[in-house]
Structures are given as C-alpha cells and as structure tokens.
Amino acid sequence: MKILVPVDGSSYTKRMLAYLAAHDEWLGDAHQYTVLHVVPAVPPRAAAVLDKEVLKGYYEDESEKVLKTLRTFFKKQKIQAEFVTKVGAAGEVIAATAEKGDFDLLILGSHGQSALRNLVLGSVATKVMANCSTPVLLIR
Secondary structure, eight states, X not given: OEEEEEEOSSHHHHHHHHHHHHOGGGSSTTOEEEEEEEEOOOXXXXXXXXXXXXXXXXXXXXHHHHHHHHHHHHHHTTOOXXXXXXXXXXXHHHHHHHHHTTOXXXXXXXXXXXXXXXXXXXXXXHHHHHHOOXXXXXXX
C-alpha cells in the first residue's frame, strides 16, 4: 500500500506516529511511506525582495526542523520512507499531493476540534477531505 503521511511536528503528529508504532499492521515492508511536510509560503511582497537562494534555504531549514525527528522515528521503526517538502497552504498541498501521487491511503493527525470551530476557522483535515478522493485515516 502506498501511504502519504503529512506531518507538522505538532503533538498531533506525535500522537499519529505513536498510533503507527503501536499497530504492527502499519509497519513493515508491505507499505511504501511518503512523509510530507508543507511549509507555509512567505507572503509575496516579502518573497519579492528576498534572494531566491535565501528563500529556498529558509524553506529547507523550516522543514528540516520537523523532518529531522521523523527521520529518526522511521529509522528506529525500520521503515523506509521518502521525505518530501512542499511550500503552500497545507490542506490544498496535501490533497493535491495525494491525488497526483496516486496514494492508497493518507494518514493524518488531527486536532479533533469541534464542528463549530471547524466551520468558523476551518482545519487542514477538513480541507484535505473536501479536496481529495484518497481515503483518509484521521488519528486524534
């Protein structure tokens, strides 16, 4: 099974990883994992005055803060994974990546906010599910 695992480094990501580690059916060579971290884009006006290499370095540094710990987790679990960084709005980028990558499953940590709060503020999980036909496993 080809599985996309979007991460943000939050406690919800850690909870989702703990779920994976506790359930043997998700571990092992039977699955192909892609770990995705989405860095929010620098506002266009600010990006316009920055050197492209500086901006690229910023995005890489921000992503590495999250992915470094996750590389260690996957290595300890003896799971091969591809680590990908993209820039943009998390919900939209995750959904587009899942669609274009032809993934079988998307495993996502969720804050578990109330329906009213999601309606008012929105959530990454809600945006992903609204824009993606890939099955989503939400871990709260």
